[in-house]
Amino acid sequence: MIKILLFYLGLSKRLRITEKLQNLYRWRRPIKPYAFIRACNEIKTIDLCLKSVLPALEGGVIGFNSCTDGTKEYILEFCKKYPQFIPVEYPFDVIPGGDSRYMHSDLELNTRLDSYYNFVWDKLPKNKWVVKIDCDHYFNLEAFQSVCKLPIRRKDCVILNRINLHYFNNVLYINKKNPVSESSDSWIIYNNRNIRFEFWRGWVDNRFTAYEYLPLPSKERKKIFAICTNWHFPNIKNQRNEFNLEEWIEFSKFDFENYFKNNRLKGRIQQYMINEKNIINAFNQFNHSGKRIFP
Numbered sequence: 063m064i065k066i067l068l069f070y071l072g073l074s075k076r077l078r079i080t081e082k083l084q085n086l087y088r089w090r091r092p093i094k095p096y097a098f099i100r101a102c103n104e105i106k107t108i109d110l111c112l113k114s115v116l117p118a119l120e121g122g123v124i125g126f127n128s129c130t131d132g133t134k135e136y137i138l139e140f141c142k143k144y145p146q147f148i149p150v151e152y153p154f155d156v157i158p159g160g161d162s163r164y165m166h167s168d169l170e171l172n173t174r175l176d177s178y179y180n181f182v183w184d185k186l187p188k189n190k191w192v193v194k195i196d197c198d199h200y201f202n203l204e205a206f207q208s209v210c211k212l213p214i215r216r217k218d219c220v221i222l223n224r225i226n227l228h229y230f231n232n233v234l235y236i237n238k239k240n241p242v243s244e245s246s247d248s249w250i251i252y253n254n255r256n257i258r259f260e261f262w263r264g265w266v267d268n269r270f271t272a273y274e275y276l277p278l279p280s281k282e283r284k285k286i287f288a289i290c291t292n293w294h295f296p297n298i299k300n301q302r303n304e305f306n307l308e309e310w311i312e313f314s315k316f317d318f319e320n321y322f323k324n325n326r327l328k329g330r331i332q333q334y335m336i337n338e339k340n341i342i343n344a345f346n347q348f349n350h351s352g353k354r355i356f357p
Contacts, residue, residue, distance in 0.1 A: 069284070070214065076285040080329035084208055084289050092210035095191035095250055097122030097147070100182055102156065104197040105131045106298050106349045109357060112140065115201040118210060120190070121146030125182030128155045132354035140357040150185050152178050164263050164272035175274035176261040186253055193250045198299055199224060199292045200344045202335065209288040213250060219283035220250040223327075224294040225335060228310060229345045234338055235310035241321060242331065243294070244287060246278050255282070287326075290335045298348055313338055 066086065069077040097119050101108055124137050124147055134151070141149045154172040157163050164174075171177050186192055191213060212220050223244035226237035251257075263272035278285070297305055318336055322328045334340060349355055 069286075075280050076287065078287045078326060078330065079209075079212065079289055081289055081332060082329060084212075087208070087211040090211040090214075092118070092207045093191045093213055093250075094118060094120040095193040095210065096120050096186055096253075097124075098183060098186060098192050098194045099123065099197065100125040100179065101129070101133050101137065101197050102127055103129055103131045103133055104299065105133045105136060105354065106352050107295065108133060108136060108197045109349060109355055110344075110347050111195070111197045111199055111201070112357075114203060115195065115206055116144070118201075118203060118207050119146075119193070121148075122195075123148045123150050123182055123185045125150045125152055125178065125185075127152035127178065131352060135354065136356060143357050148185060150182050152181055154178070159273040160271045162270060165270060174261055175272075176259040179259040179274050183257065183259065189254050190252070191250060192253045193222075194248055196248070196294075198296055199294050200347075201292045202290075205289060205332065205335070206291045209291050210250070212286050212288060213252070215284070216252040216254055217282060217284050218252070219278055219285050221246060221285050221287045222248040222250070222291055223288065223330075224248060224292050225290065225331070225341075226294045226296065227313070227341060227345070228295060228297045228305060229342055230297075230305050234313040234342055234345075235307075236313050236316050238309055238311050241316065242290075242325065242327060244327075246285075247275065249276075249278070251278075251283065287330075290331045293335070293341055293344060295345060295348070298350070313341075 065077060066083065068074040099122060101124060126134055126137055137149050141147045156175060156178045157173050159175055209220060221244060223242055225242050226240055228235045259274045259276050261274055322331060
């Protein structure tokens with residue numbers, strides 16, 4: 063309780079929510095944010111992802127570009143069925159994050175991720191709460207709705223964490239390097255400023271990388287690190303379906319207790335979210351065949 067008071071009195075810059083602290087917000091009505099979604103060839107995951115979180119959303123924009131697997135057709139039908147969502151087609155090919163083409167300084171700006179993100183973002187309504195959703199996630203609806211009770215002030219910024227997983231040959235794996243991601247690329251924020259994504263490129267651990275990011279200055283955005291709301295399955299995507307076993311560890315062999323203790327996650331990842339049967343059940347619901355489907 064003291065941590066919460068210090069945070070809202072402005073005496074603490076950030077707040078880490080445990081299940082126990084989350085329970086203190088049970089009296090609040092959850093916000094219903096608008097969704098900020100971008101998609102490119104996500105037919106294997108987009109249907110389950112959107113439907114897992116749909117009841118908690120007010121509406122949203124779904125940006126897409128250069129789709130060849132039926133994702134575009136799916137999005138157009140989804141927005142007809144749920145007119146509170148707006149389809150936004152980006153008229154340029156976009157270079158994926160980390161691609162070596164970003165090394166060249168004369169790159170066409172319209173092909174960069176930040177240009178794409180800003181194009182889609184501009185279609186969102188102003189002065190509304192917005193959640194960033196990636197299509198290879200599966201949300202725990204109850205947990206997400208609980209987290210939507212956290213924002214009180216417009217400067218509050220809820221950081222969403224996720225567990226990075228894959229299921230291969232009847233074995234569940236968790237990512238070695240980033241078992242749980244809790245960075246500033248997944249959030250709920252209030253859209254009341256001139257929000258613009260920016261671009262970064264460079265070398266990390268002797269490896270070139272490039273990506274878009276949204277600046278969240280501490281003076282303007284007070285970060286609340288939430289309990290776990292979703293599972294992330296990055297390897298289901300067509301463009302990421304190569305499974306390198308060296309980057310993963312069997313889920314059953316992972317030392318969760320020690321990892322949570324060393325990464326400020328103790329009491330913040332619910333048992334439901336690290337239950338192997340629950341995760342496999344969610345994984346098996348994805349459209350793994352890649353067949354063209356409609357909502």
